Every structure is written in C-alpha cells, then in structure tokens.
Amino acid sequence: MAKRRQAVTIKHVASDAGVSLQTVSRVVNKEPGVRPEMASRVQASIDKLGYVPSIAAQRMAGSRSYLILALNDRERTIADWRARQGTDWLDQMLLGGMLTCAEHGYRMIVELVDTHSDHIERELMGAIAALQPDGVILTPPHSGNPLIINLLAAQGISFARIGSLTEGPGIRLIMDDTRAARIATEHLIAQGHRRIGFIAGPDDYELSAWRVDGWREAMAAADLEAVDLLGDGDFSYASGRAAAQALLALTRPPTAIIGGNDQMTLATLDVARERGMNVPRDLSVISFDDTPIIRLARPPVTAVVQPIAEVSARAVSLIIADLGQSPHDGTPVTVAAQLTLRESTAPPVAVENGT
Amino acid sequence: MAKRRQAVTIKHVASDAGVSLQTVSRVVNKEPGVRPEMASRVQASIDKLGYVPSIAAQRMAGSRSYLILALNDRERTIADWRARQGTDWLDQMLLGGMLTCAEHGYRMIVELVDTHSDHIERELMGAIAALQPDGVILTPPHSGNPLIINLLAAQGISFARIGSLTEGPGIRLIMDDTRAARIATEHLIAQGHRRIGFIAGPDDYELSAWRVDGWREAMAAADLEAVDLLGDGDFSYASGRAAAQALLALTRPPTAIIGGNDQMTLATLDVARERGMNVPRDLSVISFDDTPIIRLARPPVTAVVQPIAEVSARAVSLIIADLGQSPHDGTPVTVAAQLTLRESTAPPVAVENGT
C-alpha cells in the first residue's frame, strides 16, 4: 500500500492564496481578525483545492479532535444485535447523535464497554488515549457509574450522562421516567383500573427506580394499594415471565400491568395468553419502551415512547456548546417522553375496589 | 476547558524503561529486531503506565490511522431509523464490523453519504481527508458506484465492496443472492407451486437483478413460465403494494410470491389480506430479508436470511489483511445466505398447470 499523505494541506492553500499558514488556519477556524478580502481569497483557494483539515493534525497541534465517543454497554448491545428483535436504542441514538455531530463538523464513534468489568478504567482510558475525543456520551448504566464519571472529569473531557441523576460532574439528561410512569398509570386509573401491577427493571439502571416511583405516586394519589403489585425483573424476557406469572397468580390479581421495558412487557403478553386471558379485555398492558416488537405485537401495545434520538441530539449540542463559550451549568435537562395509545389497554371488565 | 495533552506518551515509557523512543515504538508495533529481554522490559513499563498510542500521532507520522469507514446510503439509513420498523441492516453491520475491528485494534466509523448527490466526490474526499481511514467498506448502492470506487483506488485506500460484482478495484463480497433466490423458488416449486411471482427491487442495486436471475433460473429449470410474473418494485412498501396488486389481478395469478425485500413482502401480505386471501393457504409468501418485521408478521414469514454480520466481519478482516502482507487477489468472496422456513409457505390448494 502506497504511503498516503494528505493530498492537499494547509501549505498548499497558503501558497495558492499567497498568505501564511496562520492566516489559512484562522480562516478555517473562523477566528476573528482577518480582513474580509483576505478571508475570501483564502476561502476561494480552499474551495478550489478542496482542502479539508486533517483532524489528526488538528488534534496533534492541541486543538480539537472533532470526535465524540458514544459509550454503550457491551453485553447488552451485542445481545440486542444478536437477538435481532428490532431493539433500536442504539439506532435512535445514532439518528440523533450522528446527525447533530455532522451539523457541527463532528463525528460520533460508538464504543462498547463492559459494565461489570473490573478494568473499565483501563478500557476507557485506552479509548480516550487512542481517540482523544472532545466529548463522551454516557448511556445507562454507565451514566451513573462514579468511576467513569470521575475519570472523565479528571481528564477534563466534556461529557453527557443520559438517564442518570446521580450527583457529580457531567451534563445530565433525562426523559423524565417518573412522569412518564405516572402518566401511564393515570391513564389506566382513568380507565377504571384499580389493581395495576408494575414490573421493575434492575437496580443498576437508575431509571428503573424512577419508573417505579412514578407508578407509586400515581397509585398513592388515587388512594390505591400498590405494595403487593410490584414485580421484580431485570429487563430480560425470562424475568418478565416470572414477574407476570407471580402477579397474575395473586389472590386479587391486577387488571393491568405496566412492563418496565419491552421484553418484560412481551413476556407479560405471552403469560396472559397462556393463561387464557385476552388482552386488553382481561388484562391491560403498557410497555415502557416503544420498540418495533411492541408496535408489531398482537395486539399492538400502548407504550411510553422514549425520545432517544432527541436526547442524543441534545447531548451532542450541549457537549459542543460546553466545549466552547458556554460551559454547562449542571442543571439536568429533561426531554419529555410520551404515551402512545394502542390496542392493549381498555377498561377492566369488572371494576374491583382498591384496598 | 483545560488544554488536554496525552497523559502518558511514548516518551514516558521510554524514560521509564530506560530505552530510546524508537525501541518503544518497535515494541508497540511488534516489529522484529528487539531483544526479548528488552522487549519485555518495555512491555512492563507500558503496562505499568497504561500507555496507549495516540492514533492521531501515529497517523501523522505516516503510519496507520486504525480507522475503517463504513459508508452507507444517507437517505435510506435515516429513513429506516425514522420509520422505527426494526430494519437492522446497519446494526448487523456494526455487529460484524465493530467487533472484528476491535479484535485488530481498529475502530469503525459510520459515515452517511448521499447516493444521488452530484457532489459525492467532495463528500467522500472530505471524509477521507479529515479521518484518513485505512480502509473503507462500501454498501449498496455505493459499492457499485464507479465514481466512488475509482476515487478510493486512486487514493490507495483498501476497500471492500459489499453486494457488488461490477468489475473494478476493491475487495468484493456477495451473499450469493442468485443462489438464495433459486433456493427460495425451488422450495416453492417443491411444494407444488407452478405460478410463482417475484417482486424485484430497484436497478441501482445490483443485487436486485441477481435475485431476479435466481428466480428465473429456478423457474426455467422447472420449465415454468415466468415472464408475466415479475413485479416491479423499488424496495418501498408502496411499490410492493402496487406490484402485488398487479400480480394478484392477473387472469392466472401466482399462488406464491417472493418479495425482493422485507417492505415489499409486507405489502404483499397486506394486499393478500385485503383481497380476502389467507396466507399461506391461498398464497405462499417468502421474504428476501429477515428483519424483525418479517419475523413478527402474521403469519411469521419464511425468509432468506442475509448473513450481513458475517459479511461485514469478513470485509474488515480482508481489508486489514490487504493492508498488511497479503493483498487481496480480487476474487469475489461469497458468504451463503440461508432460507429460514416459517409459516407463510404451504402447498397450493389447487395445483395449476404451468404454461
């Protein structure tokens, strides 16, 4: 392979325009203090020669790398890819993140990191040393990991934390899971449901607890008993089955169940079917994730739609702003999730009395 | 933002190990000509300090960038993301590509490029100048684009072309669409079908024609007439509807239809349902894409499973090999697709005579 060098460098532009390297650099970086006529002359040469700065050189010279790292959980991401169930968390993230990056001349690089590894630190530092990203986007469960957060802060890298409210450095963004859970629960209550179950996610995802909180709040506000209606899951289909089975085997089973994510909701649907129950007639179901599998299920499932693309876009914007003049003030940013009604929810056949 | 420098550089390692920069460099790059004891001493310092080379510096100094660019069609990719139908082409590509990259110390960067733009050249050159990737993976319809191919070849960049057999430079990889289409068709013939329709994709995808070829071959081999059974589509749902409607409105309609991709197959399913036909009793259907939407359809659809992850993995391996000692010889690489039987295919109710 022939040794490849930059085809057209800042030098070519400088000599073509008859100015110094520095002037070209200033024009490229839109720095002030260049006479308009000079600037347009330089710009003309840039366009003519098709000059594009090398990010490697820019980074080397102490400027930016124009790279933003999106850190995702390795195990879960690979499992989702392999399962081919249409889980599109990462896709939505790319949609929002990549496009926003592109608008600002940045690129997004996806990096998978083991959550439960004892050498997260080495992995992360390796990626940072190799790539020298200007910013990092953390997704759950990394976004709440103090090790990662402090490491990034120590490196002086701008980073966004999606789905975490844990105190600490970094730009925090949430989708207000508590509110979304409350709205979902209220919707069921408004339909006449009194016994509403909730299948929670695992503890290492902060949002698991938030969702439970929203459900609890709505139940309490309506004076409904919730204590025995909380199912225990870990986001997996199997855990969803177990939780749904336990809930439906109660003496006074719920007439509606909210699943903490799509897989557990799907499991609930299957368990209900196996028990000869019709959804939504005998059991209403709401999912806390609007993946294709939920949309294509029979019946199509009412779901909380997470604005992942929008959150990612915001995360990128905020990181880039933070890099520049307007450092982030630390206030968490909220992007509202929505409840999309479909055919899996209906008033209960026989309304029971709460408590 | 504090100016960030490499935390630990080759210099630190060199002084820690008491050797020259050069020796460290040789150890890092596994170059021969370093005494084992020396090498292990250096390696110890590397591990101790957690040194990771900066790819920016490596690239600057004329070495590799350890970056591989995955070029995808912008319009289609974004449309798929927005539609949230679970299309996981890109995900499968990342699965195979990213993991294989990681094994070799490379990173994969996804880049979206407009196919029909008149400035593809500028876009591509911009990405290359900015990132200086060591390799590029081209997906349809880019993989057959002579402008792109020649540009890459002129730059001396290793690149893989997935789904294109057009003559020219680059490592070609295909999934043997012709064979897959033949197998799908043969399966239907074996079930007793004589009138088998095929809905083709758009011309700018070479594989569209290959799939049609496989169907034609199988039909011809069984002495079946095919000429009036070719539907015209462009991979969109709407085009699939139109084609399916046209086919089913024939005087002697097909008893089975193979859709050129998932959306067109889905459209076929819907059209059949609207006409009061039961699948598979009144119409057998096979999809040429095994996306979640096809797997979750009612009934679950028999489909050709494209080994996208495997092809991407191979593409990365071949590019990296090409970069090193074993330049690729130009022979197209084939990875076989498989037919996964589900519930959308059955023998026809009344067997007609072909021709």
Added chain:
DNA sequence: CTGAAAGCGCTAACAG
C-alpha cells in the same frame, strides 16, 4: 540490534 534526527499537518504563542 539500538539510537538520533527529521518531519508529518496543524495551531498556540509570540512578534511585527
């Protein structure tokens, strides 16, 4: 087998 010198493309810090 190992080291020293030069330079990749660019920007920061100074001068003019």
Added chain:
DNA sequence: CTGTTAGCGCTTTCAG
C-alpha cells in the same frame, strides 16, 4: 491585522 517560531506524539529514515 498578519507572519514567524516552536512544538504536539509518533514513525520514518539513517547512523552507530
């Protein structure tokens, strides 16, 4: 407002 100088971290020569 513009140009000059000195590196950034690494690999490539080319000497020892």
